[in-house]
Amino acid sequence: MTLSFVRAAGQRAEHHGNTNVEVNVKDMLELLPLIESGLHKQRADRQMKRAGWASPSSMQAMLGNKNGKRSVRLLRAKDGHHNLEIFFCDKLGEKVAESVVLVAAEEAEKQRREAANV
Known part of the structure; x- marks a missing residue:
């Protein structure tokens, strides 16, 4: 309504x-x-590409709470423990470029802080 x-x-x-x-x-x-x-x-709804296989328990730990794990191990092939298929739908090239910019900005900020402390 x-x-x-x-x-x-x-x-x-x-x-x-x-x-x-x-x-x-x-x-x-x-x-x-x-x-x-x-x-x-x-x-x-976009066409997705497979990223790999993850452990359902590690995904649950990462998504479960605010203080959970910050990463998940991905494998190329499925095994008994890593049986949750993970996909991505973003354009990988765009995300790599975005990451490069963010890492460069973070590095510049770190150098600025170190220069201010000296």
């Missing part, structure tokens, strides 16, 4: 030539999970 009210407010604003719409915070908080799930579904 919230979506209908927000859509109607947007249509009224558009009809009156307004470029902004006020949305109640409660309505926005209710709609954000729906929007996020739609984005996840949109990403999942």
Whole structure:
């Protein structure tokens, strides 16, 4: 129902030539999970490539809580313990370029801090 009210407010604003719409915070908080799930579904509908095989218990440990493991070991081939197939749907080249930029920025920040301490 919230979506209908927000859509109607947007249509009224558009009809009156307004470029902004006020949305109640409660309505926005209710709609954000729906929007996020739609984005996840949109990403999942893309053609995916297999990344490898992981252990279900290690994935559960990583995703289970805030203080869980920060990484998961991937294998190229399935075995008795690593039997959860992992896929990725992003363009690997774009992610590598993004990572290079982030690592360079982090390294520059580290050097700046070391220079300030000396």
